Amino acid sequence: MFRRRLTNVVPAAVKFSHQHNKFFSVEAAQRxxxxxxxxxxxxxxxxxxxxxxxxxxxxxxxxxxxxxxxxxxxxxxxxxxxxxxxxxxxxxxxxxxxxxxxxxxxxxxxxxxxxxxxxxxxxxxKMDKILAVHPEDFDCQVECGVTRKTLNNYLRDTGLWFPIDPGADASLCGMCSTSASGTNAVRYGTMRENVMNMEVVLADGRVIDTAGKDRRTRKTSAGYNLTNLFVGSEGTLGIITKATLRLHGIPESSVSAVCSFEDIQAAVDTTVQVLQCGIPMARIEFLDEVSIDACNKYSNMDMRVAPSLFLEFSGSPKSLDDNAEIVGEIVKMNGGSDFKWATDVDERNLLWKTRHDILYACMALRPGCKPYSTDVCVPISNLPKVVVESKKYIDEAGVIGPMVGHVGDGNFHVFFPVDQSNPDEIKTVHDVSVKMALLAQELDGTCTGEHGIGLGKRELLLKEFGETGIEVMQQLKQTMDPNGILNPGKVFF
Missing domain, CATH: 3.30.43.10 (Uridine Diphospho-n-acetylenolpyruvylglucosamine Reductase, domain 2)
Known part of the structure; x- marks a missing residue:
């Protein structure tokens, strides 16, 4: 069933008005x-x-x-x-x-x-053991039930931490499965850059170590890169039961700040200019005025309701001062406000907790609704265009669509609160989401930066990889899971 030619796949209920219209359909749950x-x-x-x-x-x-x-x-x-x-x-x-x-x-x-x-x-x-920590080698080995917060609490006295932070307290092997990212990606990369080895159970019950048994070297040129084959595979090729992860030193000092702008263009332009100057930001996050309003109401904050950037600087105290001064000049050049600083640990934690709670803040704008999310990613130079155009799509559709983004790596999200019982509303939001993804793809980007394909974005995968790319993926799936038992119906049919 995995070798079915893509040209025979016909769209289901939703029609897409775009020149590339050979999308996967999203079928109803089968009996x-x-x-x-x-x-x-x-x-x-x-x-x-x-x-x-x-x-x-x-x-x-x-x-x-x-x-x-x-x-x-x-x-x-x-x-x-x-x-x-x-x-x-x-x-x-x-x-x-x-x-x-x-x-x-x-x-x-x-x-x-x-x-x-x-x-x-x-x-x-229930497989929640931290199996080994090697502080001198900056790595650790965990079972699949260990969450990122659990690991960082365990590491607290070592001077090390695992920085990949998607917001939710997700399981680390689940983060491997979706190639998760988060607010720290601009400095530390995503899961793909921080996974060294994995233990994976295949569909027939065989167990493999993707980089070899107990291997945890920073470099290897031995054989195929099986580790990154399974990172982002969303449980369709195997079940990840153990991961060897890179750790990083906790920065000597960190400070966070918020600044606001008159419009989205200025905020995103500031992001691009800061990165082009080579300033080593720890985090740089964008929130539009709708998101800020949601944060104020949900987290009891009093931030100015305007497009804003959340920033974090880390390093030595001298480097913090120098980098903050340069970024402050760029912010002012783009009409931004002065920084509101969060210097002590509690203030910084509150600021980033507010950012991490944004999904629930957005849902609180319409109680009883569920999030329809999208998370496109583009090269940094194309970020201003895709963000501004996406905002126009949302406004023209007349829907609520708070925008937030890990703009330091070209990735941003929209969390549409939707009424699951209203098919017309879901279709409207779906159409906006597809337009955003298609625009990102036209600008050399991707339809998903970190959420994965799952059920929600299968129809966009063909556009991104082409028929040959999808056929190769299907051949891999057929080889590793010939009976199609692993998480069927996800990523593609």
Whole structure:
């Protein structure tokens, strides 16, 4: 089924008025046959009776993430406590050709864990051991249930930290699976640059180490880069059960600041100019006036309601002063306000907590709604155009669309609060989201910088990679998962 020619794929309900119109369709959840009692009993033998649940509340919890996509619960949820159990469950599902969906913290935004074809959801959050920390080598090894906050709390006395920060307290292996990023990417990169090795369970239950058993070197030219093959694969090629990660030294000093602008163009121009000057920013985040208003209401802040930049400088005290002075001059040159500083730890934590709570702040603008998110990314030089044009799309559609962005690496988000029960509203927002993604692709960018494809952006993947690129991906999927059991219906059909 994975070799079906793309030219035979026809659009479903939504039509896209664009010259490249051979998009994937998004099908409704399919009816699935109930699992046999024998298979459920086999699951219980593998992971234990107490680690298997068919309760509707548990299934619903594991059938949706933070996105607007309607809950599609699995038929059974299994909780694994070891790689041997993960391997056993994968082998069982592969033998019976039953869908298998890996589940971490459930904080995704593209429906990546929804069980649209039923099957078994494998929750790996009980595998939560920090296996090794090598401070002198700046690396660590963690199981798949360890979250980023848990790791950084554990590292607190070492002078090291893991800086990739998508906002949510996501599981680290889940972050590997979606190639997560976040506010610190402008300085430290994304998950792709910070994963050294992974233990992965394949569809047939075999276990591999992507860089070789216990390898944790900074460099290698040995063989294919299997590590980055699985980073961003969204559980469609294997189940990541262990990761070896790069750590970084905690900066000597850090200060944060907020400044506002009269319009979006000035704020984004400032970002580009700061980066072109080679100033080593720790973070540089953009929020439009709608986002600022949402933050003020949700987090009880009193920031000026205007397009704004959140900035963080880190390094030695002398370098902080020098860099802040240069950035301050660039801000003033673009008509920005003076910095409002957050110097002590509590002030900085409050500022960045406000930024990280933006998803929930946006949803609070329309209680009862769910987020329809998009997160395009473009080369820095094209950032002003895509942000300004996207704002026009949102205003012309007459919808609420708060804009936030990791603009230091050309990535920004829009969180549309939508009423799941209103198909006309969802279609309007969907059309705006597609227009934004197509514009980003035309400007040499991508339809998703860090959220992944999941269910929400499959129709845009063909435009980005072309038929040959997708066919190669499908061939990889066919080779590694010939029965199509791993997270079916995600990324592509």
């Amino acid at each position: 699935v046959a109930p699992l046999t009692d024998g298979l459920v009993q086999s699951l219980q033998r593998i992971v234990g009776n107490n680690n298997v649940s068919q309760a509707m509340a548990v299934r619903e919890q594991h059938g949706k993430d933070e996105s607007y996509h309607v809950c599609a619960p699995p038929q059974v949820v299994a909780f694994a406590e070891s790689v041997e159990q993960v391997s056993g469950v994968a082998r069982l599902c592969n033998e019976h050709r039953v869908p298998l969906i890996p589940f971490g913290s459930g904080t995704g935004l593209e429906g990546g864990i929804n069980a649209i074809k039923g099957g078994v959801c494998l929750d790996v959050m």
